[in-house]
Amino acid sequence: MFRRRHSDLPLAGDATSRFLPWLVALMVFLSSMAVAGAFVIGAVIDRWDHDVSGTLTVQVIPAGGEHGDAVTDERVHVAVEVMRKVPGVLAVKAFDKKRTLALLEPWLGSTEVVQDMPLPRLIDVTIDPEATIDLGEVAARLSRAVPGASLDDHRVWLSRLVNLSRTMQWLAVVVVILIGIVTSATVVYATRTGMAVHHGIIEVLHLIGAHDDYIARQFADRAFALGITGGLMGLALVVPALSAIGWAAKRLEGGFLPSLGLPVLGYVAIGMLPLLAAGLAMLTARLTVHGTLSRMP
Amino acid sequence: MLQDVSFKLPAGSFHFLTGPSGAGKSSLLRLMYLGLRPTRGRVVLFDRDIAATKRYELPALRRRIGVVFQDFRLLDHMTALDNVALPLRVRVVKESEIKRHVPELLSWVGLADHLGAKPSTLSGGQKQRVAIARAVIGRPDLLLADEPTGNVDDHIAMRLMYLFEELNKLGTTIVVATHNELLVQRFAHLPRLHIEHGMVTTLREATPPDGESE
Numbered sequence: 001m002f003r004r005r006h007s008d009l010p011l012a013g014d015a016t017s018r019f020l021p022w023l024v025a026l027m028v029f030l031s032s033m034a035v036a037g038a039f040v041i042g043a044v045i046d047r048w049d050h051d052v053s054g055t056l057t058v059q060v061i062p063a064g065g066e067h068g069d070a071v072t073d074e075r076v077h078v079a080v081e082v083m084r085k086v087p088g089v090l091a092v093k094a095f096d097k098k099r100t101l102a103l104l105e106p107w108l109g110s111t112e113v114v115q116d117m118p119l120p121r122l123i124d125v126t127i128d129p130e131a132t133i134d135l136g137e138v139a140a141r142l143s144r145a146v147p148g149a150s151l152d153d154h155r156v157w158l159s160r161l162v163n164l165s166r167t168m169q170w171l172a173v174v175v176v177i178l179i180g181i182v183t184s185a186t187v188v189y190a191t192r193t194g195m196a197v198h199h200g201i202i203e204v205l206h207l208i209g210a211h212d213d214y215i216a217r218q219f220a221d222r223a224f225a226l227g228i229t230g231g232l233m234g235l236a237l238v239v240p241a242l243s244a245i246g247w248a249a250k251r252l253e254g255g256f257l258p259s260l261g262l263p264v265l266g267y268v269a270i271g272m273l274p275l276l277a278a279g280l281a282m283l284t285a286r287l288t289v290h291g292t293l294s295r296m297p
Numbered sequence: 298m299l300q301d302v303s304f305k306l307p308a309g310s311f312h313f314l315t316g317p318s319g320a321g322k323s324s325l326l327r328l329m330y331l332g333l334r335p336t337r338g339r340v341v342l343f344d345r346d347i348a349a350t351k352r353y354e355l356p357a358l359r360r361r362i363g364v365v366f367q368d369f370r371l372l373d374h375m376t377a378l379d380n381v382a383l384p385l386r387v388r389v390v391k392e393s394e395i396k397r398h399v400p401e402l403l404s405w406v407g408l409a410d411h412l413g414a415k416p417s418t419l420s421g422g423q424k425q426r427v428a429i430a431r432a433v434i435g436r437p438d439l440l441l442a443d444e445p446t447g448n449v450d451d452h453i454a455m456r457l458m459y460l461f462e463e464l465n466k467l468g469t470t471i472v473v474a475t476h477n478e479l480l481v482q483r484f485a486h487l488p489r490l491h492i493e494h495g496m497v498t499t500l501r502e503a504t505p506p507d508g509e510s511e
Contacts (some may be wrong), residue, residue: 006386010374204370207332208431209360210387211353296350297334 008205008216010196011222016190020223024230024277025237027183031176031277032270033240036245039266045165049158056135058083058123061148068118076121079146083123084137088131094123180280187227187284191219195292206296216289220282224293227281233272239268270291299495302338305471306311308438311465313481316492322474325492329472330364332353332483343438360388363437363469365445369428371416377403379426384435387397398456402430406460408455410456413469422449430458435466440464440471446480 011017058079076094083092095103100119127133139151195202205215242262262270276296299321306312317323321340327333328340330346340347343358349450350358363384371380381403382395394441400412406426416424425445432440445456458473458480465471475481481489490497 008372008383008386016379043333113470198336200370201372203332204372205387206358207330207364208384208387209356209358209362211356297331297352297357 007221008220009082009194009201009218009222011194011198011218014197016194017222017248019224019227020186020190021230021233021279023186024183024281025233027179028231028234028273028277029241031179032170032234033241034175034179035269036074036238036242036262036266037167039262039269041165043261043266044262045161046160052128054127055154056125057152057154058082058125058142060121060123062118062120063267064118072121072283073148075146076123079123079125079142082142082145083138085127088128088133089199090128093125093126093128095121097121097172100242144157161283183277184284187223187281188288191223191285191288192292193244194219195289196211202293203296206293212290212293213286215293216286219289220286223285224282226280227278231277232279235271235274241266242270264272299328303494304437304490304493304497308470309465310366310466311462311471311487313475313484313487313489313491315476315478315481315489317476318350320492321495323443324494324495326443326474328471330441331359332443339433348420352467360384360435361438361494363432363435364441365425365432365440365442367427368417369424371424371427371431375418375421376413376415377408379417380416380427381430381434383431387450388435389487395430399430399434402434403427406430407456425449426453426457429460433460433469436467437469440469440504441474442471444475446475446476455483458484 055259059076060079061071062068062206080092080094083089097119100122103122104119140147148266179297186219203213246261302321302325314322314325317353322334328335329342331342335348343361345354345358347355347358372383375383379397385395385399400409401408403412406429408423408426408430411419411423416425416427419427425447426449429442429445432442436451442461445461446457449457460474461471481487
């Protein structure tokens with residue numbers, strides 16, 4: 001059980017005690033949103049990466065003309081055969097036009113116009129993740145056998161997504177750092193104000209032989225208490241906000257977005273934020289008091 | 298502003314510091330209780346040159362000094378007991394020790410019934426006694442008192458002076474700043490530093506008090 005440490009300064013009645021917890025609550029709320037965003041994006045990318053690694057997609061351009069569909073079916077058949085002969089390929093599955101349309105439905109809808117469009121046909125190829133496949137050679141063999149067929153290993157697409165994810169995560173880190181700086185600046189201001197208000201008491205403590213840290217510790221303890229109060233208030237605001245976003249995201253998931261759930265590490269990181277904010281407030285208050293007292297004789 | 302001030306207080310001595318208002322008594326006391334650092338000149342306290350002493354070493358020296366401020370400087374949000382306990386709390390003395398010694402001292406200065414009283418409810422004289430108790434609770438080597446009898450009647454003033462003399466006998470060096478000539482005359486055996494226009498102009502040497510054998 002925590003025992004409240006002795007304090008000579010009547011800091012509880014200061015204006016700081018009223019506004020600082022709310023400010024920290026807001027900061028923790030905003031930081032939590034940034035952290036949650038970073039973790040969700042990271043989780044989505046991981047999911048996509050997991051889903052597409054070990055797969056290749058062959059795209060067959062549809063043939064035109066009177067017997068276009070039959071020719072396209074034949075091309076798809078040839079492409080499937082080519083892919084099946086590649087060492088390391090575990091399964092090859094061609095999507096018929098109906099399945100292709102079903103995949104595109106979330107984006108294009110299901111009107112008749114779409115059904116008449118010359119859509120490329122897709123072949124989903126599952127490969128052994130351990131296998132080393134010369135994709136260039138396979139692509140060349142495929143295009144020789146089937147004119148207009150292309151092989152996509154999703155790497156370019158995925159690397160762009162990963163880059164985007166990393167950028168968003170760094171942005172979240174920058175946002176959290178900026179929020180930390182603003183919190184610190186506010187604590188510096190609040191501490192200096194408190195020191196000015198209690199200048200007389202501080203001077204008496206100083207003159208009767210109090211070390212700077214004896215005085216600084218009292219401001220730091222108070223800043224920690226206010227920080228943790230504010231942090232927990234912020235956390236109390238975060239829980240319903242994240243639940244609401246999660247609920248909205250669930251409704252949005254039309255089959256093309258992976259689950260937007262926050263990983264466990266994300267919850268841990270957000271749970272640590274009040275403690276982090278309180279620690280930051282405590283450290284800032286302590287350093288501010290030391291800085292100000294160092295100007296006394 | 299002080300100029301050409303030069304004196305030495307032997308350990309265990311008891312001096313009056315006299316002079317008109319604005320003469321520099323308070324500034325001199327501030328230099329002595331380390332509330333000011335000299336811009337030039339030399340202040341040596343407890344064999345330490347203050348100008349050459351590191352800032353982090355000063356609290357240890359300040360703990361050897363008890364100060365009775367002219368305006369008391371009691372902490373209004375604290376009780377008389379907590380105010381007097383302050384120097385002990387700063388030294389991280391055990392609460393059991395504090396609860397034993399502080400009421401005892403407050404009883405001695407006649408405030409046994411006011412342990413839990415806040416300064417705002419105390420009279421000027423009572424505040425002064427709390428301030429004195431706070432200055433002496435840590436058994437200082439040097440006690441500096443700025444007009445300690447300014448707000449009390451003669452009876453209390455004499456009692457406080459006797460308290461200072463008791464402390465002095467126990468080895469505490471004492472300087473009492475006052476412009477109460479009557480008090481200075483009553484304790485004519487005590488040496489006197491007189492300061493005027495920022496300069497120490499008179500130095501009355503110590504004489505044995507009446508009835509005291511050499």
